[in-house]
Amino acid sequence: MTAVDERGVAEFFEGFEPPDGLKAELLRGEIVMMASPDLVHNLIVLLTERQIPLDRWYPLQTQDVDLVDEASEPVPDLVVVARDVLPDSGRLLPCQLITMVVEVVSKDSVHRDYAVKRSIYAAGNVPAYLVIDPIMAQCVLFTKPEGKGEDANYRAQYIEKFGRPLMLDVLGVELKTSEFGTFPDVKPHRYP
Template sequence: MTAVDERRMTELFENLEVPEGIKIELLRGEIVMMAGPDLVHNLIIEEVLDQIPRRKWHRLQTQDIDILSETSEPQPDLVVLDRDATPDSGRLMPSAAVTMLVEVVSRTSVQRDYLLKRSIYAAGRVPVYLIIDPVMGQCVLLTEPAGSGDEADYAVQRITKFGDPVPLPLLDVDLATGEFGTLKGVRPHRLP
């Protein structure tokens, strides 16, 4: 895609009128639309929010992220950043200000969360990417981003089954996962 095409896509994305209940993201130059989240998804996010201390961390939902060097404006399920590192305003949060991004896998987001966003968030140098997967009953913690563009990835991956704690040393939290629900009737996958 040329620079002109990328600017035009970003402009179209920013001016798109989205029906209520639909979430959109710009991921590597493509506009992706999704239906609203499942109840299991929302309850998992609530559990995570309750465990991250509000005094030290902002825990934001519906926050668009500016991934430098990418034609991407993802809207993760949860954005965690140090209260001292927060910009004063703006629609786009610079990825450099973010400590952790969380995505909860849905019936239709498996490939996007495990592959595409993993690469995009690593390219944006987001220190911690946590994938919570109610399809497989597991959490995948990704740290140490490296590389650029499509080749960007996380050097360290840790898989934890629901019920076991997920250590989040950057946040000084051991995330309890025993209350995380699972999605019923969804075909298992083989990622990560």
């Protein structure tokens, strides 16, 4: 896709209103629409959010993220920002302010969460990217972003199964995962 095409899509996306019951995000010049999430998904987001101490961090749901040099405006399930750097207002939160993003895998978002968004968040130099996966009953924490564009990636990854705590050093939080649910009867995948 050319820069003109990406700019046109980004301008179109700015005023785009998805149909009721759908959420939309811009990922590398493509508008991706998703149905409302499953109850398992929403409970994992809630349980994760409640473990982040509000005296130091703001865990924000459905916050659009602005990535420099990317035709992308992802909407992570959770964005974690230090309280003292949060702007007063705005639809787009600059990626430079973000400490961690969280995506909870849905039945149809496996590739997007593990590959596309992993590269996008690494390109935005987001320090930590946590994928919580109710298909495989695991959390995958990506850290140490490097690179630009589609070649960006995280140099480190750590996997922990549900039921065991996961240390989120970047937040100084031990995430308890024992209450995280799973999707029944969903075919396993091969990510990360």
